Amino acid sequence: xxxxxxxxxxxxxxxxxxxxxxxxxxxxxxxxxxxxxxxxxxxxxxxxxxxxxxxxxxxxxxxxxxxxxxxxxxxxxxxxxxxxxxxxxxxxxxxxxxxxxxxxxxxxxxxxxxxxxxxxxxxxxxxxxxxxxxxxxxxxxxxxxxxxxxxxxxxxxxxxxxxxxxxxxxxxxxxxxxxxxxxxxxxxxxxxxxxxxxxxxxxxxxxxxxxxxxxxxxxxxxxxxxxxxxxxxxxxxxxxxxxxxxxxxxxxxxxxxx
Ligand code: HXC
Numbered sequence: 488x489x490x491x492x493x494x495x496x497x498x499x500x501x502x503x504x505x506x507x508x509x510x511x512x513x514x515x516x517x518x519x520x521x522x523x524x525x526x527x528x529x530x531x532x533x534x535x536x537x538x539x540x541x542x543x544x545x546x547x548x549x550x551x552x553x554x555x556x557x558x559x560x561x562x563x564x565x566x567x568x569x570x571x572x573x574x575x576x577x578x579x580x581x582x583x584x585x586x587x588x589x590x591x592x593x594x595x596x597x598x599x600x601x602x603x604x605x606x607x608x609x610x611x612x613x614x615x616x617x618x619x620x621x622x623x624x625x626x627x628x629x630x631x632x633x634x635x636x637x638x639x640x641x642x643x644x645x646x647x648x649x650x651x652x653x654x655x656x657x658x659x660x661x662x663x664x665x666x667x668x669x670x671x672x673x674x675x676x677x678x679x680x681x682x683x684x685x686x687x688x689x690x691x692x693x694x695x696x697x698x699x700x701x702x703x704x705x706x707x708x709x710x711x712x713x714x715x716x717x718x719x720x721x722x723x724x725x726x727x728x729x730x731x732x733x734x735x736x737x738x739x740x741x742x743x744x745x
Contacts, residue, residue: 493506498682501538503542504523504526504539506519506549513549515553516552520578527578537692539583540586542589542677543593545591546590547591547593548591548592548601549600550592552571552595552596552627554622570627571628574628582697584693585605586605590610593615594615594617595616596630598615600628602629602633602634603633605696607663607665612655615653615658616646616653617630617631634646637662639661687742688724688726688744690721690724691726698717726743726744
């Protein structure tokens with residue numbers, strides 16, 4: 488499929504999606520959303536693909552929602568189009584694992600998009616921020632909620648109120664990113680990490696993702712019950728039998744994906 492604003496390639500079982508609006512520092516306009524929505528849906532539906540990496544350029548993962556697209560819109564347009572709701576349904580709804588590999592700016596909607604990933608790998612050049620306050624608005628794609636859950640109230644509040652950027656080291660210390668990688672190695676590392684995930688029993692990977700996400704959606708008792716039920720469901724898969732048998736027989740597992 489042809490996309491206008493992103494590049495998509497498959498490397499064995501890993502889908503690599505690259506934001507490709509360099510002239511606008513990968514600002515997220517409606518076309519980017521349409522392209523990303525279609526690319527994530529295609530990835531989710533493709534039985535040969537088991538992990539994805541979303542990345543940007545060296546300078547910017549994404550510098551935010553496209554301000555030039557928003558500048559003349561009125562409140563009624565945002566409300567009636569339910570602006571930004573599609574990010575939740577088209578990107579966050581992806582059931583298979585995906586990683587955000589972030590170098591350079593991840594600001595506003597760019598930071599929010601990175602936080603929609605299952606986890607973030609950050610180049611040492613990465614800079615995260617929610618500068619919407621400076622534009623007279625506020626995060627609109629989940630930033631105030633996901634950032635607060637990731638780094639806690641103090642840092643999230645400071646970042647949202649001042650719009651200051653957080654560098655990679657601070658982001659790692661604060662729990663926003665899983666790991667920091669030298670910028671030159673970011674893509675290789677992200678693809679290797681994705682390949683390692685793609686080599687896991689696919690249903691188990693999907694269920695692990697779902698379980699961790701449930702921790703953000705519910706209380707502890709309900710989360711633990713849901714975890715136990717999902718665990719029990721996984722034990723009915725052929726890959727559970729294969730995984731445990733392979734361990735006992737001291738050989739690698741061969742997955743059926745069911
Ligand atoms: C549209 C953008 C853009 C954006 C950068 N550009 N960010 N266009 N929307 N979010 C464009 C610039 O206009 C410029 O194009 C080109 O990209 C290069 O940017 P420069 O500013 O010249 O680069 P630099 O001086 O290196 O500064 C980089 C930067 C700065 C610090 C990242 O671009 C910046 O502050 N961008 C805006 C960041 C931001 O406020 N993001 C939040 C957006 S609101 P031209 O053609 O002019 O040269 C949001 C959530 C909204 O994301 C949700 C609630 C409504």
